[in-house]
Amino acid sequence: MTNFGYRPDSGLMTAGADTRRARNRARVVAALREAGAASRAELARRTGLSRTTVASVVAELERSGVLVERADDAAASPRGGRPPRLLSFSRSAGAAIGIDFGKRHLRVAASDLSHAILSEAERPMLTEEPAESGLAAAVELVEEVLREAGVPRAEVVGVGLGLPGPIDRRSGRVGSSSILPGWVGVRAAEELGSRLGLPVEVDNDANLGALAELHWGAAEGHTNAAYLKVATGIGAGLIVDGRLFHGSGGMAGEIGHTILDEHGPVCRCGKRGCLETLAGTPALVELLRPRLGRSIRTAELLELAASGDSACRRVIADAGRNIGMAVATLCDLLNPELIVVGGELSRADDLLLDPLREQVHRNAIPATARDVEIVASMLGPRAELLGALALVLADPGAGVR
Ligand SMILES: [Zn+2]
Numbered sequence: 001m002t003n004f005g006y007r008p009d010s011g012l013m014t015a016g017a018d019t020r021r022a023r024n025r026a027r028v029v030a031a032l033r034e035a036g037a038a039s040r041a042e043l044a045r046r047t048g049l050s051r052t053t054v055a056s057v058v059a060e061l062e063r064s065g066v067l068v069e070r071a072d073d074a075a076a077s078p079r080g081g082r083p084p085r086l087l088s089f090s091r092s093a094g095a096a097i098g099i100d101f102g103k104r105h106l107r108v109a110a111s112d113l114s115h116a117i118l119s120e121a122e123r124p125m126l127t128e129e130p131a132e133s134g135l136a137a138a139v140e141l142v143e144e145v146l147r148e149a150g151v152p153r154a155e156v157v158g159v160g161l162g163l164p165g166p167i168d169r170r171s172g173r174v175g176s177s178s179i180l181p182g183w184v185g186v187r188a189a190e191e192l193g194s195r196l197g198l199p200v201e202v203d204n205d206a207n208l209g210a211l212a213e214l215h216w217g218a219a220e221g222h223t224n225a226a227y228l229k230v231a232t233g234i235g236a237g238l239i240v241d242g243r244l245f246h247g248s249g250g251m252a253g254e255i256g257h258t259i260l261d262e263h264g265p266v267c268r269c270g271k272r273g274c275l276e277t278l279a280g281t282p283a284l285v286e287l288l289r290p291r292l293g294r295s296i297r298t299a300e301l302l303e304l305a306a307s308g309d310s311a312c313r314r315v316i317a318d319a320g321r322n323i324g325m326a327v328a329t330l331c332d333l334l335n336p337e338l339i340v341v342g343g344e345l346s347r348a349d350d351l352l353l354d355p356l357r358e359q360v361h362r363n364a365i366p367a368t369a370r371d372v373e374i375v376a377s378m379l380g381p382r383a384e385l386l387g388a389l390a391l392v393l394a395d396p397g398a399g400v401r
Helices: 018-035 038-049 051-064 133-150 188-196 205-218 275-280 281-290 299-307 312-333 342-347 350-363 366-373 378-395
Strands: 067-071 086-090 095-101 105-111 115-123 156-163 200-202 225-230 233-242 243-245 338-341 371-374
Touching: 018 051, 018 086, 038 051, 038 086, 038 105, 051 067, 051 086, 086 205, 086 371, 086 378, 095 133, 095 205, 095 378, 105 225, 133 156, 133 188, 133 350, 156 188, 156 205, 156 299, 156 378, 188 200, 188 243, 188 338, 188 342, 200 205, 205 225, 205 233, 205 338, 225 312, 233 312, 243 299, 243 342, 275 312, 281 299, 281 342, 299 342, 312 338, 312 350, 312 366, 338 350, 342 350, 350 371
Parallel strands: 095 156, 156 200, 225 338, 338 371
Antiparallel strands: 067 086, 095 105, 105 115, 225 233, 233 243
């Protein structure tokens, strides 16, 4: 998995000081990978190790050439004096790959271990296509970004894969989903891993959006938060006590299937009147058909709403209200301090968010409504792709292998 010269489970370490040193090194490496760049003091805080131990591990890693050091000018004292030194992995220490399958696209990015994006590529892709062609396209795009970044495949420490469907955490298989019909039952991480010859971890898109916003976006520094992806489907990624919460089988956060109307339209999940049947973008587009006389894409819905079309504005506001009903329950259950709203519909911004906030305030317990702030995604359409990178860089073990 890593190429930092330590193999914690190789059985080659002898008991005692060597084991302890290897364990300390692994902790410092993991903490620095998560942080991207950090001072020695920050690493001591993150690992719980003493400053002396951290300094000795850092010295060893510097000698082997995997760490670089620079002055943290942003943290320099206004009264002068030496600015703190920031450590990060050198380019040669390795690279990570993130892959995001959306409803209509496939995106791939490569980054180094200090969290800098080295290259990125995208191509149109339909999720209706069989897993076979999706996986083949992913392999091609991974090769393209590695070539562009000048990174040999052997330097890749891991691949994070995001799919717009539920992943069973026990079997690693893609669960039943009408968004990903060609993928049901496929062990996506295993399949892609064997094609690439690299370790792959997989998670669903809403969870990856949450992970990205937690590490680099609107939820940075928060410990209890939720990321809502509002697009064709509606899903939530839950951050509980600073970690992604998956539930026992990986199905936690399926907020799109909260029932709002028992006699409402039949949902793809088999129930009736789920939030998704009322506020997912296909439902909104369908509602507008009598007025527009045709079916439109979400992008056009957003443009028409921005240009003042009353029906388009109304359906988006009503979607916000419906989502707010489900979010109010989420607030009462988890008492989050932050809800980040992403996905394509979040580009409507306050047109969607104001009615959503209003419903949360009307329907959640006053104390939980008071605690929560509801904001738009900071990372926009790249949230899921960055989350796939975070799966490798910042949260080892979060996904399913
Ligand atoms: Zn449903």
